[in-house]
Amino acid sequence: MRAYTHPGIAFGCDWNPEQWDPAVWREDVRLMRDAGVDLVAVNVFGWSQVEPRPGEYDFTALDEVMDLLAAHGIRANLGTGTSSTPPWLTTAHPEVLPVAADGTTRWPGGRQAFCPSSPVYRERSLALVDAVATRYGDHPALALWHVSNELGCHNALCYCDASAAAFRTWLRERYADVAALNAAWGTTFWSQRYGSFDEVLPPRLTLSTRNPGQVLDFHRFSSDALLDQLRAETAVIRARSAAPVTTNFMVTDHIRNLDYLSWAPYVDVVANDHYLDHRLADPTTELAFSADLTRGIAGGAPWLLMEHSTGAVNWQPVNVPKGPGEMLRNSLTHVARGADAVCFFQWRASTQGSEKFHSALVPHAGTATRQWREAVELGTVLDRLDEVAGSRVQADVAVLFGWESWWTLDGENVPSTAVRYRDQVVRTYAALRAQGVTVDVVGADAPLDGYRAVVVPALHVVRDADAAAVARFAEAGGTVLVTFASGVVDEHDAVRLGGYPGAFRDLLGVTVEEFAPVLPDQVLTLDTGERAGLWSERFAADPADAGTAVLSRFADGPAAGEPAITRRAVGSGSAWYVATALDAPDLADLMGRVLADAGVATAPDLAAAGVERVVRAAADGRRWTFLVNHAAADVTLPARGHELVTDTAVAHELVVPARAVRVLREEPVR
Template identity: 50%
Template sequence: MSFTGNGAGPAGWLPGVSAISYGGDYNPEQWPEESWPGDIELMRQAGVNLVSIGIFSWALIEPRRGEHDFGWMDRLFELLHAAGIRISLGTPTASPPAWFFHEHPEARVVTRDGTTLGFGSRGMASPSSPAYREASVSIATALARRYGNHPALAVWHVHNEYGAPVSECYSEQSVRAFRRWLQGRYESLDALNAAWGTAFWGQRYLEWQHISAPAVSASVVNPAQRLDFARFTSDALLQCFVAERDAIRAECPQVPITTNFMAGTCESVDLWKWADAVDIVANDHYLVAEDPRSHVGLALSADLTRSLARGKPWILMEHSTSGVNWQPRNLAKRSGELARNALTHFGRGADAVMFFQWKASRSGAEKFHSAMVPHAGTRSRIWSEVCALGAGLGTLGEVLGSTVSAEAAVLWDWESFWAQDLEWRPSEDLSHRERVNAFYDRLWRDQLTVDFAHPEADLAAYKLVVAPASYLLTRAAADNLRRYVEGGGTLVVSYFSAIVDEHDAVHDGGFVAPLRDVLGLTVEEFLPLRAGETVRLTPSEVVGDVWTDDVALEGAEVVAAFEDGPAAGKPAITRNTLGAGAAWYVATRLDADQLAVVLEGAYRDAGLTPGDGPEDLELVRRRHADAEYLIAVNHGTKPADLPVGGTDLLTGEAGASLKVEAGGVRVLRTDRHQER
């Protein structure tokens, strides 16, 4: 049996694994070998059944070019296998050894301002370096030949967090690779000049070798060139993954291959493309510790990851047991938060729950990062909670392989985000991520499960589609949205959407031109607000800030108008019918509270009923053909009644009317036919 794409393989999951996987990164090379058996005994106590190894071990596996030392890893494999612990085997290519950079200094990353990065960190090699590609494929091949048939091997973990800590490289090797990429995309210089609008500022190119990477220049660099360089960078990193993946697959076709995404946090790779290149989607997520609603950001990341997995189960490859070490203020997780975080990911589709890392490091840059075994050892609160979580996950095997379905979708497009984030936009207060977060938070508060979707994807399954930040919208995407609304869907579009095409050129016909008939309006002019300025809307009695549009109606009805500000008397919220559906437009920034005004009407159009439970009660459902599970996470300070009864798989408690305690979690097997 071989793996040939996302979700392929036995039941689309890890071969030989019939339970929820639990564990983390294990870096035994940081510890004396005589301590390994003790570590593994603690793993058994904690319920660990999967660990990631080898991720940063290149210098140990290949201490000199072509010389391999597998002895220590052979012994580790056997110890873990004897304990019944499966292995996620990393390829160590995120951290090439010192000898590699000594032999190939040209493989170092060069930043946009021309700085060459030195050794001593990770993610230091240029993805366009032929020497790096060759060395990466070589070490991946050697590992696959050595361990590809080992019975403990559950999954291949290629590299680590592509795109972090650096993604773009402006070295001469990258410039040459960028030119080749452009030739493949445009074929002719005439086509490139047209796409980049090089008539502006006299930038026309007559020779391919005259094109360079968009390094720092005297003023703003051509935004179309910047956008293409972002696309090239994502593709260059993906080519590195594919090269290692294919080398492993040639030796070991029976074991799935993945890499750890950073969905929602690393914006330098287009994960819609990447998701089709892995056998199983995996993700790393770390809370923004100082955000009092960080649990909502966690849910967003989990929903985005499940969407990348096309609804199939996925791996939470990394998250933290408590505080991290790289944020401005690394707040510790409070009692119970570890389980709430882990089970939220599980509820939203993760069939493996992993941490970074198993044992806290005594040395190095991450020595203050939390771990499953903290510096305080096994008498600590964290260790107790780690063991309790392992025991709880051990009761959830019947949920393995169940899926999550959503009735609403939020549009997410990395290319649009890259384009919007370039310089010289109408207001520095514009933020695509702020708008996505605000709309998602509103949907989360209304207890609606959300998928994320590319604007050109099939949207027919969703009753509601929200476009919070579709600055770049292709004609194909606009046609897709038109078909969606005409077919009976409800669409909500926020300001500064449908402005430019795939080359960052303003659409022929002006702002929102490709959605003019869908929205029943046009935007004649942007009217951004001063810092701190607000505008009132009537009759809705809500307040906007940051932005207003000068909207001219072309068939839409006015739901609310601006009472004051530069757009006073103009439409602020509109609704337009098209075919069997309806499209809403919001011409100012409303926070998550005030977005209820818009979404209340959109819900009616879509036939959606928001939840009526406590706002801090998170509810999500997973389903098998013959069973349904309600995962309830209470982020509030008071007990909450659950909308259905059932049997709590974590505790065995059953009843027609159950509560979830403050800060608690329940996983209920429910009657599939109970009402929401």
Template identity: 50%
Template sequence: MNARTNAAREGREERAVSLDHFYDKLSSLAYGGDYNPEQWGPDVHAEDTELMREAGVNLVTLGIFAWATTEPTPGAWDFTWLDAHMDRLAAAGVSVCLATMTASPPPWLARLHPETLPVMEDGTRLHPGSRQHWCPSSPVYRRYAVRLVERLATRYADHPALALWHIGNEYGCHISRHCHCEVSAAAFRTWLRERYGTVDALNDAWSTTFWSQRYSTWEEIHTPRAAPSFRNPAQRADYWRFSSDELLAAYLAEKDVLARITPRLPVTTNFVPVAKTLDLFRWAPHLDVISYDSYPDPHDPDAAQRTAFSYDVMRGLKDGQPWLLLEQAPSAVNWRAHNGRKPPGRMRLDTWQAVAHGADAALFFQWRQSRGGAEKFHSAMVPHAGRETRTFREVTELGAELAAHPDLLRSSPARAEAALLLDWPAWWALETDAHPSEVDYLDGALAYHKALYEASVPCDVVPVDGDLSAYRLLLVPHLYAVSHEAAARLTEYVRAGGVLVMSYFSGITDEHDRVHLGGYPGPFRDLLGLTVEEFDPRPDGTWAEVTHLQGAEAVLDHDGGGPAITRHGYGAGTAWYVGLRPGPEALRELLDRVRAEAGVFPAAEGLPEGVQVRTRVTAAGERVRVRLDYRDGAVAVERGEQAAR
């Protein structure tokens, strides 16, 4: 593993880049979308310029899937098409977030180097014909990718349209668990050497005396490929860590080039809806600005809350800084079983939700709807039917509306008084096999977030090693795997006066998935004032436990007896334990009580169900409230005295 991969694993910040260059290109919130002019001819290009001006577009993402157009055969470069589009956009006053084009290699790379193709855990090799058909550990893929980025950065470093670099695209979206080829296995062994130092230390961490799995040399260790029965859970959790780090190392290989050739230009990549794939808190220091792709389902009644959760995560990745919404759908997507359109006004509501939660950009996939290919039925700002459509009318109206609030650009989202702890290593360890019952980490996080969201209580999302001192209330769902050091930080948070709510199946194992002995929940027993002797999951899927109080008071018992929800004063604070999965109404009732005791209140008083309010603070110190009404789709931007109420 090279120094870059090690930097990724340790999550070190490498440079601090000012975003002034990006923001200086904009006079208001960034508005536009993915632009793929290589799919069209000159007549359409001319119309695009006219329609972008009409719609108020000021930023497009260019070239994401253009590697094969730019390098149609190995080493035969063609930048003339891109030169023309960069010049045309600059003349039209449209800035460019230029992609490095490395998300989807040309077919010739697989023909010349089939070893760059990813391999599944059962040995199946994947092939071109889709996208992201590359092994993240492949030095050959990285060499060709870096060569392309060198050319792009050198050619466009000083182009007046260039505002921001976009590396790759949606890392981990399809290669979600990395690759199981021999190159990946060798990279995994190198990663493990750096993590553990010796095979004996690895054997201890992985508990390999169980099932005669003890390794005598590094060469015996592979990725967790298909096996007869349950695979080693610690190995699988480390493989998730490695996969996230190795994808990050591929990203950093490209970022290195950009930092050297265009040091003043900020760099980003677009994250997909919050998933197990990447430890975003480890990635965040390596993005100059966080970017995100959001695709709520119009048919999902919980879509707005799920989206709010993701936006709260994005805002939390850089301690509350504004972020960029780089993709959303104007109407329907193409990849669900039933791709419902967004009804009139929903695109506007969705966009303002992102702005309310801290977005400084509202871009779409894509500008013009493709005529062919796998995403031809994915909606776009300019639909197949063209300008005279509801979608384009709404796009134009929204562009004018966003431009009317220039002071929202780079305004600061108001910091919340409540936070939810999110931890990818705990997620990875929790969702291995052979546990007392299936526990869905993301489902638990969403449930706790929802109880605050429905009360219109702002909630930040923080890592286990983040600064917790500013929060009155901390929610900790399913922190299954936790080190003693992290547990001590949470304990100190409560001792200093914080209010903590911890869900069941937390504090069970250490960071290597070895059980904390002496009774559950391990290092949190003193904090919570109880010991869980046994888990007692029921046939109907409900969770119960055999719990002994050791200072805590029972607030609610399980059906059949025994404490289910407890409260324990600890130092200057209070620790709550929820030893069951309450229904949505019961959890809302509990957290309403807890947050009232903690002094955490809604963003505005007297809001009816279905109405959300979030606040941003401008550079001039003005508080701007965005009111989102999910009952009728109304949006109101409130300022001055009205916003302060």
């Protein structure tokens, strides 16, 4: 690994000078300096400009761009340019184009018009990377290599013949012999037994539903195929340049095909793109969750926010603009949760193309705008926060997350398609947020040392080793909360026999005989007054008879009289189970009880006032408290230290204005 360094918190953007006359470039770099922009991504979509014809490279424009950045002291996040194929490639080699599950080809005219497993694409893309890395590998502007762009955003799942051949190779490496594959996929069902790997295809559309083990492995393969492209480009770069390498992940609600936990070891610094999604009921909670998950992918280390927006995006049904101060509030929420860079798509709003209505640091209306003034303000604030760079977020609670559970629980032929994996995780996260606690969102195999509580929401796919680690955590004094649909299947998507929740049955002291999901609009009530929905369960035996405390039972519905919430003492810790989807207020109240059981300090009143509180700490003991006020009223808190956003001393109390952010370098309150 190569260390990525930047002096303080980076302020950056994507710059696409190829869209503009070179006369505009000089104004751009001058304005970047005025705003404090110091990290700029270039050549992200540069393939057709840099290689206008096969094997003919023209670096004239990119040379000028890189030299301009160097001359103005702006660091380059240099793209390899491989993210979107030029027309000459797909014209000469139409076999490069991706194929959908129904067998139809997806044509050029958008972006990512390539199959990730295409040998032709691999050969031509690596030739481009080699040419770019050879020319700019030691350029004075170069700070960071940006491999491709949002790998797999549109083409993660390709079902063409090249993908089929690559899938069979992947399966041979995973299973060694076809008998092991048959066992893993349960191919005795529906007469699907394979006689050789050559008979295996991708899970293309069928008249019925598809083999779930095959679908799960195809997701794994598809994530690995794009990871292979990342690794291949990185290898070429490292032969030509000493600069660190990254790519922009998409840790967000609507991108589910890439297992970034498996990708993280192959980048020198984790970077993420995130946009508020106004199709969701609570976009700011999703923002905080995605930032915490990105930090978990980074192993707790600082990460880079590679893209977000100054205002509206262009790809939602209604593209909602940001209100006054919202851009700064969103940006500092990411910094609070571990980002050491705040970057935007893009620098200057395009006048043509698919993203011409996407917001930018320089909007269509120019610099005499609120958006531009807020961009300059953000640059000033980030300069004041430079001392925070390199510090780490403090959290007592971990939430376990896994892409395999996302792929399986949202699959075909499940007990209820109304139960969506990420929705259940974010609902549980929101309940923790309502208690005012900071959460690490980590993989199921992450170390659990140092946490007081571990929450396991709907973790459907669980390996034996990971279940054992959770049990050891509880035995050693930790508090565990498991929600319904967890532990049900193993890594092959095979149901664990003996009763649900499978891998966690012994830890929780419960055995469920039957799932009893309900229609999405049906309300369930518990005998202790809570309201719930979506899911209930029928137990094989009353867990109270085995020493597990039943805290609530279903008062109605298909599981009336059955346990809904249980708690079991485990070693010096405890294990809680929730067999339904509690309404948000009731889930938040339950979370408060669980956190009290774990000895975790909470701040529900602060959260109820609309304020997020997150602490970052440095190895030398310095601490910075981020206070993000989402509400329409000021909040006053006892405090002592130095407030960085306004650069003022705080002697006794700190006012966090409505819809504003304050960052306190702490001193003890006396």
